[in-house]
Amino acid sequence: KQEVTQIPAALSVPEGENLVLNCSFTDSAIYNLQWFRQDPGKGLTSLLLIQSSQREQTSGRLNASLDKSSGRSTLYIAASQPGDSATYLCAVLVSNYKLTFGKGTLLTVNP
Amino acid sequence: NAGVTQTPKFRVLKTGQSMTLLCAQDMNHEYMYWYRQDPGMGLRLIHYSVGEGTTAKGEVPDGYNVSRLKKQNFLLGLESAAPSQTSVYFCASSYEQNQPQHFGDGTRLSIL
Numbered sequence: 001k002q003e004v005t006q007i008p009a010a011l012s013v014p015e016g017e018n019l020v021l022n023c024s025f026t027d028s029a030i031y032n033l034q035w036f037r038q039d040p041g042k043g044l045t046s047l048l049l050i051q052s053s054q055r056e057q058t059s060g061r062l063n064a065s066l067d068k069s070s071g072r073s074t075l076y077i078a079a080s081q082p083g084d085s086a087t088y089l090c091a092v093l094v095s096n097y098k099l100t101f102g103k104g105t106l107l108t109v110n111p
Numbered sequence: 112n113a114g115v116t117q118t119p120k121f122r123v124l125k126t127g128q129s130m131t132l133l134c135a136q137d138m139n140h141e142y143m144y145w146y147r148q149d150p151g152m153g154l155r156l157i158h159y160s161v162g163e164g165t166t167a168k169g170e171v172p173d174g175y176n177v178s179r180l181k182k183q184n185f186l187l188g189l190e191s192a193a194p195s196q197t198s199v200y201f202c203a204s205s206y207e208q209n210q211p212q213h214f215g216d217g218t219r220l221s222i223l
Contacts, residue, residue: 004153031209034211036214041216041217042216042217043115043214043215043216043217044154044212045214046212049210089153091154097142097144097161097167097208098156098159098170099144099156099212101153101154103151103152
């Protein structure tokens with residue numbers, strides 16, 4: 001059974017700092033890996049999707065990497081801003097159309 | 112451009128009552144999904160659909176039924192609500208299996 005772990009569970013940083021969120025998964029047989037953002041009381045917003053054949057994806061200040069063989073992904077956020085404060089979720093797409101989610105990292109960026 | 116719309120946003124039910132959650136998407140997506148999100152458990156897939164007229168079970172389907180009579184709508188039904196079904200329910204859709212899923216804002220459901 002695929003399991004997704006996100007470390008740390010919570011992170012607090014000062015504005016302007018570069019930071020890395022970590023995601024690990026137990027089974028390398030995935031179709032893709034996705035990073036989402038969830039604001040309080042809201043749904044999930046897709047940030048980046050990395051296909052299994054890719055190593056990284058970039059969007060603005062965000063960069064996500066994927067190492068399938070080691071079962072790891074990282075989300076790098078450059079020059080963090082208070083507006084980046086949210087819960088970040090990692091999910092892997094396995095067979096049967098199933099996304100398996102981690103429990104998320106709660107990020108707080110302090111002004 | 113609404114994206115994925117869920118109704119209602121909040122609901123309180125008594126044990127044994129029934130209700131239907133509605134999900135509508137205007138992106139012409141083939142795939143639609145229902146998840147529940149519980150503290151400490153993360154998001155778990157309840158049911159999904161790969162096209163109009165099709166449905167399939169996800170990770171936690173017991174106590175729920177679904178229907179996809181129209182491509183843009185995916186309904187989640189609780190026939191006899193139980194306190195264990197207290198949760199936040201999210202609907203999502205995607206163009207293809209290997210494409211990003213777009214989520215609604217959720218329905219917060221409490222079963223007393």
